[in-house]
Amino acid sequence: MEAANDSDVSIDSSQKATDVSIDPKPQVIYRCKKCRKIVASEEQVVPHEPAEGQKCFKWKKRSDNPYNEPTQCTSIFVEPMKWMQVVEDGCVQDKLQCLGCKARLGYFNWAGMQCNCGAWINPAFQLHKSRLDECHL
Numbered sequence: 001m002e003a004a005n006d007s008d009v010s011i012d013s014s015q016k017a018t019d020v021s022i023d024p025k026p027q028v029i030y031r032c033k034k035c036r037k038i039v040a041s042e043e044q045v046v047p048h049e050p051a052e053g054q055k056c057f058k059w060k061k062r063s064d065n066p067y068n069e070p071t072q073c074t075s076i077f078v079e080p081m082k083w084m085q086v087v088e089d090g091c092v093q094d095k096l097q098c099l100g101c102k103a104r105l106g107y108f109n110w111a112g113m114q115c116n117c118g119a120w121i122n123p124a125f126q127l128h129k130s131r132l133d134e135c136h137l
Helices: none
Strands: 028-032 038-041 075-077 093-097 104-109 124-128 132-136
Touching: 093 124
Parallel strands: none
Antiparallel strands: 028 038, 028 132, 075 124, 093 104, 104 124
16 A cells, blocks of 8 residues: 655645634724613614715704815714613604613604714614713723
């Protein structure tokens, strides 16, 4: 019997373990700034395309900003969640309060609302970034 030569076995360099190691995206969770209770995670955020900013608002809602800078969204929009008790009560629109400390975190409206960037989100469950801590895991 003949022994197998090492030269007969070839390993393709494209089949290395690099396919297995995928860089995981850093997960983000949002906490109430007042009591630090987790209110949302990155998976629950509803993405939206920023609109044209001031041009999308009614004339009376526009500011006299001479600079045409792209507007940064001051809120995140999320899917409805179990901690949103007023949603389960059947309300069409109301404030969203933290389950832990009852701090006002934002608003919701089943008919939709406009982001400060000008985009319409429908239905809208808006959480203000100023009321949340963004934590990277």
